[in-house]
Amino acid sequence: MEIKVYRQGESIPVFVFLANSLKDLQLAMKFVEEEDKKAGITTIYKIPYAKDLAKRDISSFTDSYINQKLKEMDEDLADITSEAQVIEGRILYIAAQEGIAITTDEVKQKIALFVAGAYTQEQAIEDLKAKGLSDESVQKILPLLARAVEIARIFNWKEEIWDKEGELESQIDSMTLEELLQVDVKKLCEEAYNQIPLEA
Incomplete structure (x- = not known):
């Protein structure tokens, strides 16, 4: 500009x-x-326009930071978004093969509980068996659930990073021009984002 x-x-x-x-x-x-x-x-x-420039830099760095962290994990945002949908469909299909009705909402709720640490694999096994699923189907579903939980953690991490990005932009809004001229955007972002671990 x-x-x-x-x-x-x-x-x-x-x-x-x-x-x-x-x-x-x-x-x-x-x-x-x-x-x-x-x-x-x-x-x-x-x-x-100084604040606009700073915010644009923060947004650009944030996007780059997220992609770099995912690359380090050999993950791609578009791929895991599609994979999450495929996993949900696969779980429903496995259950349907045995005539058991499981809804997408149920699957998503269990994944959310896993991510929150309020649900265990043992509980998942119990719930799946209680629905009438065979041991064979349960053993097919468990790795799918585990992968879905990994993906959900990545999505949650990404959203936390963007939430933090919003906080950094608010800091920019409160700065004077003199303060802006001293800002190191990369350092500002890295210090904030490094406090949010990516645990998939």
């Missing part, structure tokens, strides 16, 4: 530059300060 720097009380910009990131803005403002020192003057300026 185009940034125009004005001296207080003047209508003609003393400096115009394109900034695609907060880092660009920081470098340009450093240049302005150095030029001001040489000229023996002080520029007092306001830059309305």
Whole structure:
């Protein structure tokens, strides 16, 4: 975006530059300060898009951070989204083969309970057998449930990261221009996101 720097009380910009990131803005403002020192003057300026640049950088870093963490786990967001649907369908199919009705909502509820630590594999075995499923079908369903829980944990982690991203944007909104010019977006994000472990 185009940034125009004005001296207080003047209508003609003393400096115009394109900034695609907060880092660009920081470098340009450093240049302005150095030029001001040489000229023996002080520029007092306001830059309305600085916060937008910072937020765009945070959003971009967040997206990159999520994808990098998933890559380290050999996971892909689009793939696991499809896989989650396939798993649910597979569980319903296995149950239907024995004439047992299980709903998608039931499957999702059990997965959510697993993720929350309020449901165990032993309880899952008991519930599946109570529905009338054979040992063979239960043994087919258990690894599917385990994988579905892994995927659900990844989704929850991703949402927590984006929630934290929203908090960081709120911090940006409360910053002065001088504070923004000191922000290291990568460091800010990494320190916040590293507190949210990805446990799949």
